[in-house]
Amino acid sequence: MAFLIALTGGIATGKSTVAQIIKNFNYPVIDTDQIARQVVEPNSEGLNKLVERFSGKILLDSGHLNRQLLSAIVYGDPSALADLNSIMHPLILAETKKQIASLDEEAEIIFIEVPLLYEVGWNTFFDQVWVIYAPYHTQLERLIQRDQIDREMAQKKISSQIPTIEKTGKADFVIDTQFDKETVAEQVNQALQDLLNKL
Numbered sequence: 001m002a003f004l005i006a007l008t009g010g011i012a013t014g015k016s017t018v019a020q021i022i023k024n025f026n027y028p029v030i031d032t033d034q035i036a037r038q039v040v041e042p043n044s045e046g047l048n049k050l051v052e053r054f055s056g057k058i059l060l061d062s063g064h065l066n067r068q069l070l071s072a073i074v075y076g077d078p079s080a081l082a083d084l085n086s087i088m089h090p091l092i093l094a095e096t097k098k099q100i101a102s103l104d105e106e107a108e109i110i111f112i113e114v115p116l117l118y119e120v121g122w123n124t125f126f127d128q129v130w131v132i133y134a135p136y137h138t139q140l141e142r143l144i145q146r147d148q149i150d151r152e153m154a155q156k157k158i159s160s161q162i163p164t165i166e167k168t169g170k171a172d173f174v175i176d177t178q179f180d181k182e183t184v185a186e187q188v189n190q191a192l193q194d195l196l197n198k199l
Contacts, residue, residue, distance in 0.1 A: 002103065002110045003199060004125070008117035009132030010164035011157055012143035014177030014184070018132050019113050021181075021188045029111045030099050032092050039091040040065045049087045054080075075156050089120050109195070118162050118170065130191060131171035133164050134178050 007022075007029070009015055019029045039046040042063040050058060050065065054073060060066045074081040096112060103110050117123050134142070136158070143154040168174045173191040177184050 002100070002107045003127050003195075004100065005109060005111050005128045005130055005195075006117050006123065006126040007111055007113045007130050007132060008115060009167060010134075010139055010161055011115065012139050012146055013132045013134040013164055014142075014175075015113055015115065015132045017177060017181065017184060018130075018175050018188060019111070021185045022111050022192075024185075025188070025192060027109055027111055027192075028103050028107050029113060030096060030103075031113045032096055033113065033115065035092050035095045035099070036088060039088070039095060046088065046091050050084070053083050053087065075153075075160060081160065085116075085120065093122070108199070116161065118167055123170070128172040128195070129170065130173045130175060131164070131167045132175050132177055133168050134176070136163075136165075138178050139164065 007015055007018060019031065022029055040050060041047065047059075047065060050070070054070065058066050058070045058073070070084070074084050096114075100110055100112070112126070114120075114122060117126075117129065123129055139158060140151070140154055143149070143157060144151060147154070147157075149157075173194075175184060175187045175191065
């Protein structure tokens with residue numbers, strides 16, 4: 001059985017950067033954000049369920065999901081967000097398990113990027129949790145820049161999650177991404193060495 005490590009943290013804390021560093025160290029990384037897109041491809045069970053709940057207005061002319069519109073609908077409405085999560089999370093978890101199984105034979109360690117790990121209560125599924133951390137102001141500025149959204153929308157997105165600082169208290173390792181890439185890579189390397197010494 002491969003050793004499963006969850007990579008989590010708040011939105012725009014640098015999870016993709018850390019995932020890329022881990023890939024550079026030749027470890028497999030499963031990205032549940034990518035899986036979330038995969039399970040709502042046109043004509044998929046996931047997309048059909050979303051249309052059933054939120055109506056056809058969430059579709060683009062191409063038949064693909066209009067993510068921006070769906071995002072705007074759920075971020076202002078806790079019950080809509082809960083409905084979205086109850087549709088998406090079982091589909092994402094099922095596909096994640098499938099991908100883990102396909103890697104399990106040859107991989108000693110598998111990393112899984114799970115942004116909402118604690119929010120959805122998946123932490124017990126993993127052998128270790130690494131929390132990717134950045135201070136709130138860094139997170140906010142990165143999110144505004146990355147998604148080209150205003151400060152108010154960025155604050156809403158961040159506040160819909162458990163604060164990252166709270167997640168760090170539950171972590172096996174914390175990777176602090178407010179520094180340059182070399183420093184972040186050193187932290188990842190140190191965490192890997194510590195882990196390999198224990199395995």
